[in-house]
Amino acid sequence: MSSISRSSTRPITDISTNIIGHDFSNLADGGDAWSDAHANFLSSLSQQETQDLLQCSRRLVLKPRDHLFRAGDRSSDVYIVSGGCIRLFQVSSTGKETILWFSFPGEIFGMAELWRGSDRQIYAVANEASQVYSIRRSDFTSFLGTHPEAAMKAIGILSARVRTLGHMLVGLASDNVETRIVRLLMRFAAVSSGTHCGSANEGELCVNVRLTHQDIANLIGASRQTVTTTLANLRKRGALRMVNHHIHIVQPEELRRLLEVGTT
Numbered sequence: 413m414s415s416i417s418r419s420s421t422r423p424i425t426d427i428s429t430n431i432i433g434h435d436f437s438n439l440a441d442g443g444d445a446w447s448d449a450h451a452n453f454l455s456s457l458s459q460q461e462t463q464d465l466l467q468c469s470r471r472l473v474l475k476p477r478d479h480l481f482r483a484g485d486r487s488s489d490v491y492i493v494s495g496g497c498i499r500l501f502q503v504s505s506t507g508k509e510t511i512l513w514f515s516f517p518g519e520i521f522g523m524a525e526l527w528r529g530s531d532r533q534i535y536a537v538a539n540e541a542s543q544v545y546s547i548r549r550s551d552f553t554s555f556l557g558t559h560p561e562a563a564m565k566a567i568g569i570l571s572a573r574v575r576t577l578g579h580m581l582v583g584l585a586s587d588n589v590e591t592r593i594v595r596l597l598m599r600f601a602a603v604s605s606g607t608h609c610g611s612a613n614e615g616e617l618c619v620n621v622r623l624t625h626q627d628i629a630n631l632i633g634a635s636r637q638t639v640t641t642t643l644a645n646l647r648k649r650g651a652l653r654m655v656n657h658h659i660h661i662v663q664p665e666e667l668r669r670l671l672e673v674g675t676t
Contacts, residue, residue, distance in 0.1 A: 447572075447602075447603075448568065448569065448571075448572030448575075449569065449572040449573040449575070449576040450516065450519060450603045451519075451565075451568075451569050451572070452517070452518030452519065453492060453518060453519060453520040453565060453566065453569060454492060454518040454520075455518050456565050457562055457565075458561075461559050461561075461562050464555060464558075464559065465547065465555055465562075466545065468547055468548070468551035468552075468554075468555065469492075469545040469546060469547045469551075470545070470546045470547075471494065471543060471544075471545055471546075472543065472544050472545075472546055473542075473543050474496070474538035474541070474542045474543070474544065475538065475541060476538055476539070476540050476541055477537060477538060478537065478538045478542075479535065479536070479537050480498065480536040480537065480538065480544065481522070481532050481535070481536050482532065482535050483502070483503065483531075483532050483533055483534055483535055484531050484532060485531060485532045486531060486532075487522070487525035487526050487529065487530060487531060487532050487549075488548060488549055489522060489526075489546045489547060489548055489549065490520065490521075490522045490523050490526055490546075490547050490549065490552045491515075491520070491521055491522045491536070491544045491545065491546055491547070492518070492519070492520050492521075492544060492545045492547070493515050493516060493517050493518065493519050493521075493542065493543075493544050494517065494542075494543040494544055494545055495517055495542060495543045496517070496538060496539070496540050496541055496542025496543060497514055497515065497516055497538075497539040497540055497542060497621050498514070498515040498521065498536055498537070498538060498539065498542060498544065499511060499513075499514055499536070499537050499538075499539040500512045500513040500514070500515065500521060500534055500535070500536050501534060501535050501537070501630070502533070502534050502535070503535065509630055510630055511627060511630040511631045512534060513573075514539065514600070514621060516603055516621075520566065520569065521536070522536065523566070523570065526549055526552070529549070539621065539622065540621075540622060589632065589634045589638050589639070589642055590642050590645075590646075590670075591670070591671065592632040592633075592634070593628060593632060593634075593639065593642055593643065593646075594646075594667045594670055594671060595671055596628065596631055596632055597619055597652075597659060597661060597667075598617070598661065598664070598667055598668065598671065600619045600621060600623070601617035601618060601619045601620075601661055601664075602617075613660075613662075615664070616660050616661060616662055616664070617660070617661040617664045618655075618658055618659075618660050618661075619658055619659040619660070619661070620658060621658075622657055622658065623659065625639045625640045625643065626639075628643075643659075650662060650663065651663045651666060651667060
């Protein structure tokens with residue numbers, strides 16, 4: 413495992429709601445569940461709740477591709493992203509990677525196995541240079557016990573993620589590859605836009621997370637070649653462009669209409 417440096421707890425800066433500026437929740441495709449599932453847990457807490465939670469946390473600094481935990485590791489901590497992006501995935505017996513989630517600043521993760529104390533079932537890796545807060549199981553359960561409103565918010569986030577996975581399964585069975593890619597990009601543009609993208613033109617949306625074609629294929633259940641071909645077609649139509657390894661949505665309203673047609 414790559415080394416992870418630890419530093420003393422310090423306040424998080426610039427933590428705001430992850431879904432900003434673009435509301436796609438009115439689409440009948442689970443957009444509301446997606447927004448709730450990517451809720452910024454930290455920004456939803458009161459000042460006192462935030463202070464109490466960070467007092468029992470450790471701040472970890474990760475380099476790109478550092479492992480935070482691996483499948484089979486003991487599940488002794490819950491995590492909150494302070495900066496950067498964490499990729500959560502599973503690896504099949506044949507070595508194929510299936511991406512389950514990307515966690516952005518303010519998001520909480522690592523709770524699934526925590527309550528039973530079972531071993532980790534998935535991997536967590538820094539998708540870029542990142543910082544996370546680590547809270548031990550005993551400290552986190554104590555925090556939730558003394559802060560019931562925060563506990564309800566954590567439960568709501570977990571419930572939304574279950575609903576999101578259900579919508580994703582429906583999409584895999586009913587949507588074509590282009591619709592799945594467009595929906596994914598629109599949602600990631602909304603959830604990752606809290607980090608300023610200086611190279612975006614007016615009216616554009618920036619998917620401010622590095623996604624390879626293989627990453628997208630792993631997320632939507634398609635082949636890499638099919639994803640590459642579909643993205644090339646969208647670029648030829650002027651809907652997308654690439655800037656510094658980030659996808660920019662040039663015509664968000666056109667893609668939104670495509671999704672609306674696809675859900676009718």
